[in-house]
Amino acid sequence: MTKADQIDAAEAVRIDFIEKIGVIAQSEGLPRIAGRVLAMLLYDGERVSFGQLAEALQVSRGSVSSSVRMLESQQLIKRVAKPGDRQDYFQVVDNAFAHMVEASAMRVRRAAEDIEETLQNIPVSESGPRERVADYVAFYRAMGEGLDTTAKALRKAK
DSSP: OOHHHHHHHHHHHHHHHHHHHHHHHHHTTSOHHHHHHHHHHHHHOSOEEHHHHHHHHTOOHHHHHHHHHHHHHTTSEEEEOOTTOOSOEEEEOTTHHHHHHHHHHHHHHHHHHHHHHHHHHSOTTOHHHHHHHHHHHHHHHHHHHHHHHHHHHHHHHO
8 A cells, every 4th residue: 555545545434434523422412513512622632724624525615614613512522722823723622522421421411400490290199100210300300310431531541
């Protein structure tokens, strides 16, 4: 395999990764572009400007803007500067994966609380529904505990 073939193969893997993460993000309810932005920043490991993101991903600046805001709000990427350059650049934050898990844990805890509220309103005489709904609360509580443990492990790994 020639050097050019190796570069082409490496770029194909990079492109495939970026697209896969876009699809995964979309399956989790996020915009595909947000997943692609995160994937590019993660894979390349560099500070990338707003314009570079739009050009490299072949998407509108508006799509990049909304995706960047979402990823920043989830503490997955951050805005950084380069000395002497007035453009904004973006990079993946430290502990980004722990932030992802913590956000999932928060959503799971909220779901458990919502289901718990319903459980409290089921009459005691309705033992079947109470038991099944209680099992559902227990499921979400266990998920939350597992995600908390995972987030702690990810933070320690850094």
